[in-house]
Amino acid sequence: MLTPEYCGLMAEYNRWMNEKVYNVCLKLSDAQRKEDRHAFFKSIHSTLNHILWVDMSWMARFHNEPLPKSPAGSDLFTSFEELTRTRKDYDTRIIEWTKTIQSDWLNSPYKFFSLMYQRELEKPTWVLVAHLFNHQTHHRGQITTLLTQMGVDVGVTDLAWMGSV
DSSP, X not given: OOOHHHHHHHHHHHHHHHHHHHHHHHTSOHHHHHSOOSBTTBSHHHHHHHHHHHHHHHHHHHXXXXXXXXXXTXXXXXXXXXXXXXXXXXXXXXXXHHTTOOHHHHTSEEEEEETTTTEEEEEEHHHHHHHHHHHHHHHHHHHHHHHHHTTXXXXXXXXXXXXXX
């Protein structure tokens, strides 16, 4: 099971890695970021949009707010500058949110409507919070692979070295 401290660590890690990935992507042309590279979400830009949209969706659920409009096959943000600005804002929001997490909330059941399965599901809250962080890591791994294939190095990505490099 997760602890509030672990959630805070993962929020800081995700911000650190998002900064690294976005800084590298900033050096690419818009055409390079948006080129179909045959990844699950086709391009680096679309994968970054997907990560953000899922973060926005889970944060809305956890705050009892309406879900953001589904991009339905398109990007939330066509502008990389707007995408970057919103990513930074959400990273801060997630970090601040983790400071309010209580162990009893993490250990309680959580009901939510699954867009994927189009029905209500119930899972332990800690599983859903773990998914929020794992989801980012999974798709950033896809992006770092695409960048590596382009000859671009993101640098150290290991949690254990955060703040050391």
